[in-house]
Amino acid sequence: MKAIVYDSYGPPEVLKLKEMPKPIPGPREVLIRVKAATVTTGDCNIRGFTYIPPGFGIIPRLMFGFRKPGKQILGTELSGVVVETGASVSLFKPGDEVFGIGSAYLGAYAEYVCRPESSALIHKPVTLSYETAASLSFGGLTALYFLQKAKIKPGESVLVRGASGGVGLITVQLARYFGACVTGICSAEKGSIVRSTGAETVLDYKDPDYQSQLKKYDIIVDTVVGHNSFCDMRKLLNPGGRYCSVAGGPKEMLQMMLTSVAGNKKVIFGSPQERKAELHFLADLVSKGQLQLFIDKSFPLEETAIAHEYFESGVKMGQVVINVS
Numbered sequence: 010m011k012a013i014v015y016d017s018y019g020p021p022e023v024l025k026l027k028e029m030p031k032p033i034p035g036p037r038e039v040l041i042r043v044k045a046a047t048v049t050t051g052d053c054n055i056r057g058f059t060y061i062p063p064g065f066g067i068i069p070r071l072m073f074g075f076r077k078p079g080k081q082i083l084g085t086e087l088s089g090v091v092v093e094t095g096a097s098v099s100l101f102k103p104g105d106e107v108f109g110i111g112s113a114y115l116g117a118y119a120e121y122v123c124r125p126e127s128s129a130l131i132h133k134p135v136t137l138s139y140e141t142a143a144s145l146s147f148g149g150l151t152a153l154y155f156l157q158k159a160k161i162k163p164g165e166s167v168l169v170r171g172a173s174g175g176v177g178l179i180t181v182q183l184a185r186y187f188g189a190c191v192t193g194i195c196s197a198e199k200g201s202i203v204r205s206t207g208a209e210t211v212l213d214y215k216d217p218d219y220q221s222q223l224k225k226y227d228i229i230v231d232t233v234v235g236h237n238s239f240c241d242m243r244k245l246l247n248p249g250g251r252y253c254s255v256a257g258g259p260k261e262m263l264q265m266m267l268t269s270v271a272g273n274k275k276v277i278f279g280s281p282q283e284r285k286a287e288l289h290f291l292a293d294l295v296s297k298g299q300l301q302l303f304i305d306k307s308f309p310l311e312e313t314a315i316a317h318e319y320f321e322s323g324v325k326m327g328q329v330v331i332n333v334s
């Protein structure tokens with residue numbers, strides 16, 4: 010099968026098209042013919058540590074392989090068709106259209122991939138295109154995780170830093186869905202897309218005066234890597250406010266522990282568990298038109314390196330998709 014393989018960490022050029030053996034599903038796995046995969050900050054981190062928060066040092070290498078990548082084929086999110094099932098699989102059968110995410114398994118930048126049936130993989134609603142379904146999990150699960158951890162309530166005010174990003178665009182919409190009033194911060198070029206998702210106020214972080222327009226918020230969701238600080242942000246929180254540090258590092262981890270025992274403003278840090286239940290919830294919202302995904306650009310599998318380069322250039326407005334077949 011055709012696959013995008015990388016043998017060393019580095020810039021997008023490390024991603025090369027190669028012929029690889031087609032995987033064989035284990036007893037509890039399904040073999041999926043991949044239709045679409047995506048580029049996410051997660052994939053870029055595993056390839057070149059692009060968006061790793063300061064202070065994380067060698068932790069990514071301990072997770073993904075110290076000298077070289079432990080898994081040769083990237084690709085966390087996918088959609089596709091089940092073509093074979095292991096002997097003990099009961100949830101899926103050949104011909105089922107599926108989508109999901111597998112940050113621990115990867116492998117979606119290929120014509121075929123195996124995923125455990127118990128992983129974050131569910132049936133694709135017929136109303137969702139393969140591209141849309143493939144793009145839902147990474148940003149969707151992260152946005153949902155932080156808003157649920159923050160125990161968001163109707164009528165609360167939410168500030169989203171990085172509102173135009175993969176996580177930010179879905180966070181704005183979910184916060185609106187949960188009844189909050191949302192302010193988004195992004196570049197002026199992407200203000201209209203953030204406004205279209207329901208943000209009442211959109212501020213341009215490149216405008217020297219934007220900070221004077223900030224108010225007080227019940228929840229701040231901060232997705233900006235390297236510039237985030239609870240110390241800077243806590244003055245913008247109402248009493249009882251929650252600072253969701255999506256792109257935080259060890260400092261925010263420590264702040265989460267400290268604020269859990271003292272103070273009435275809390276830091277929330279962590280990562281979502283990838284589960285079927287949350288994927289069903291998100292897919293249902295998309296099917297009902299209550300959550301919108303924006304596909305910016307699609308690239309064929311052969312051009313995955315170019316897709317990563319495009320993603321990292323920062324001009325994207327929405328999802329960057331890899332059309333595999």
Ligand SMILES: NC(=O)c1ccc[n+]([C@@H]2O[C@H](COP(=O)([O-])OP(=O)(O)OC[C@H]3O[C@@H](n4cnc5c(N)ncnc54)[C@H](OP(=O)(O)O)[C@@H]3O)[C@@H](O)[C@H]2O)c1
Nearest residue numbers: 050060151171173174175176195196214232234255256280
């Ligand atoms: N904790 C977790 O489980 C988890 C999960 C997913 C992602 N993450 C991390 O979260 C971060 C964001 O992920 P993502 O996929 O949303 O990234 P992304 O798609 O690159 O979005 C980042 C956004 O931040 C905006 N931005 C850049 N500088 C800014 C500033 N100074 N002020 C306000 N906005 C600014 C950019 O806006 P413009 O393009 O408009 O300039 C961009 O849209 C990454 O570091 C990623 O590793 C963590």
